Amino acid sequence: MTTNRIDSCPICKGKHLIHKLSYTDRIANKPFDILQCSDCGLHITQLAPRLQEMHEFYPDNEAPCYKPAQNACDKWLDYLLSKWYKKQVQIVCEESERRSGVLLEMGCKEGCFANAIRNNGWITHAVEHDPTAREYGNKRFMLQIEDGRRFFDINPRSYNVVVAWDTLGEAVDIHRTMDKLAQLIVKDGTLIIAFQNAVSNDAKQYGASWSGWSAPRKRWHLTPSAFETLAEQHDLEVVNQRHSTLIDTITTLTSEWQQTAKKSLMTALLHCITRAIKGKENNTYYIYTLKHKQR
């Protein structure tokens, strides 16, 4: 397999990359090293495959949200996800201060959010690399999800809102992608970028079992400080930062299942409750709202 070896941090250019852990991808059952930049905090998947070879690491069967719920855990997860899609629509409306507009989703997976926001009156475009997820979304929701490779061909200043729900980490070239994301919004447009925090309490607790790593599909594992540096480098102003308890809970559930290899709903829920009692430091899922810097 042809791979890209990373020797320096793409954000701060530092060369102090330390081995953090080895994560075994559950689709191809292959291990990948996760490195940590000791200067800015970015975490990196070492030797991630090139884009044209990534198909091996996407599920080749039905998309996850397509499967009927098998047990109480699956049903609970389905319920949380259905809540999350509604919450995403609410977040977009609040952060953009719009009730409708033209929106692009970068990396829409099966198109569940794209479908939800279209049903709320938004003109919605979406791109996705995973062909199985794309075909599912087009068939199930009658969307017109484009191949992710078309992303860089889209005309600048085309959207009121561009969203990337935990997909910036999948970019081959994180700077080229940030440039394009910024370029795609109109002058007063809104860019919403969410990511799972690589230094969250859950990432520390679950280690190699943390579902947020999702390597090698995710090449870059962001932290608030690394992301804010990146935004600054691309002339973007952070106007709001929020987190999602819903996604924190979903990530905990899936990490618990990944760690124990069995779906113990009670254990996972108890952990979610314990974390909620302990406080909100080092949350798992952060959502940033960005605008062009005013000159």
Ligand SMILES: [Zn+2]
């Ligand atoms: Zn760095």
